[in-house]
Amino acid sequence: MTLARLFPPRVARLLVAVAALIAIAPAPSHAAAKIQHLISPGGIEAWFVQDATVPLIAMEYAFGGGAAQDPAGKPGVGNMVADLLDEGSGDLDSRTFHERLERRAIELSFSSSRDSFRGSLRMLKDNKDEAFDLLRMALTSPHFDSADVERIRAQVMSGLRRETTNPNSLANRKFLALAYGDHPYARPTNGTLESVAAIQIADLKDYVRRVVARDTLKIAVVGDVDPATLGKLLDQTFGALPAKSELAPVADIEATKPPQRFFIPLDVPQTVVTFGGPGIKRDDPKFMAAYVVNHILGGGGLSSRLYKEVREKHGLAYSVSEYLLWMQHSALFVGNTGTRADRAGDSVEAIDREVRRMAEEGPTQQELDEAKSYLKGSQMLALDTSSKLAAALLQYQIDRLGIDYIERRNAIVDAVTLEDAKQAAKRLWGQGLTTVIVGRAPQAAARPASPTPPAAN
Incomplete structure (x- = not known):
């Protein structure tokens, strides 16, 4: 079975490139490497490990907020935003954006956990400029075109329908409901059939406006890039984001006591x-x-x-x-x-x-x-x-x-x-x-x- 059968095309290409590089490279000792606290010229902070063992760069980043910032009655907004940020941005429609990713074997993804909105970016060193620029566009100028929104909505709702007969999903949802009642942590991060159907484009745009901001941003980078170059890339990518988020307060809570x-x-x-x-x-x-x-x-x-x-x-x-x-x-x-x-x-x-x-x-x-x-x-x-x-x-x-x-x-x-x-x-x-x-x-x-x-x- 080929990699293309097991993975999406852009992931398969990256794996092929990585495999070829690993075959000729000594085994890295990542955990023993020195972790730097990097501050870009524009004040963007990151934890950074410079490692030239293979010409790859991996970046993980997160904004505070996550699913806990979904509007009351509309769980799943952050999850839909995560699915839509790479569906066209800047001057690129969805198809062109994904073609750019695949052509350069760039892996870009987003997700919404309970407390943070996260992203992941991986690329070959030579493709770093394009990779970081595509991420910049996704964060600062997502399209949220109605056709893309409805396509992603249909995919999410299809998954939610399957969950209605999935015992693991039902058990986990009920457990959280018992533990947290009406607290935001009780809400399913991917929403419900009713809530996802009610999400509007305005909800998606408002979530990005409130959550995607520099004051809660945390970044970790590991790979073959020098500190000066990385600092410039971080400024170009994140520097235009709003300085302050507008997060709704979330109360501390202890789960309901057993039995x-x-x-x-x-x-x-x-x-x-x-x-x-x-x-x-x-x-x-x-x-x-x-x-x-x-x-x-x-x-x-x-x-x-x-x-x-x-x-x-x-x-x-x-x-x-x-x-x-x-x-x-x-x-x-x-x-x-x-x-x-x-x-x-x-x-x-x-x-x-x-x-x-x-x-x-x-x-x-x-x-x-x-x-x-x-x-x-x-x-x-x-x-x-x-x-x-x-x-x-x-x-x-x-x-x-x-x-x-x-x-x-x-x-x-x-x-x-x-x-x-x-x-x-x-x-x-x-x-x-x-x-x-x-x-x-x-x-x-x-x-x-x-x-x-x-x-x-």
Whole structure:
């Protein structure tokens, strides 16, 4: 199978170019490289790693706001903006804009998370001027032509219709609704069928006006470009943006306390279970203890307690995992598994039992030592490409961790004591779980699924 079959054309071309370069280049050590705090002549700030191992440049950037800035009653505006910024801008229509990207193997994308509107730009060094100029046009003069808006709207709504019969999507949406009620974090980032249908071009333009501004901009760049050249490119790209954003305030919130349980009937072969509860925010002094003990419970893949209990010991599910999710104004822990309808109750009980045991007893010293060793050793592997390092540096800025965090991180992991881990476990899981179950009722498990599963809201 060719790359063109697996990836969009511009991505396939970039991969071919990268593969050829990697074949003749020594393996880079990105995480060990010096991180510079670059300030452009125009005052645009970026964290920057100059690396000439291969002639590539990767940039990740974010504006504060994200889906939390969608108008009340219209979730999905930021998501539609992200899908439309590269659909024609400046003097280029949508087709010409994409042809320019593909001709130079430039990868440009946007996305809207809960707290930030993000973008990614990757290119070969020789194509940097055109790549940054296309990004400038996308940010400063997007067209939002009605034909493009309706085409993207149709695509988004098609995806939303599929989600109405997707048990994972239904479970995740219901879980957030239970956790956050009428807070913006409860809104689905890609919207609803009703809200997306109601979005107007004026909503899209107003979102860009309010959110895309220099005062909340954070940038990370890794690649083969010198500081002076990068500074000029940043000024040319971002310098014309408004100086100040106009963000609506978002209140801090703690997720609704467990225990809660909710069942959504859906005639599908496999029952899905999403579980979780209030987490620990990234700026909390005990966050790393929570991160380490969460790795032991559900974040460590085949070595986690939940996997061993639910999958290996009882054979209730093929996989089960759990992770920490932190946002600017709240935090969660969230887990997922899938099982047969007639075994869903047993799976939920096994998860509850293991979570309760961890909350009451905490991890063992051996589990803690092994988790710390893994988390320290995996750090370099997680930052072994320009794109991965740029994404990490952007997230470190968003989380306000400091430009030296990579150097300090392993020492922070090492400092977690067994008592720290036990306290974090009790704090995370001592209240139990909020659980959402989506699937067929146990008594219907023996019957075959209907050809067309009913929609659920």
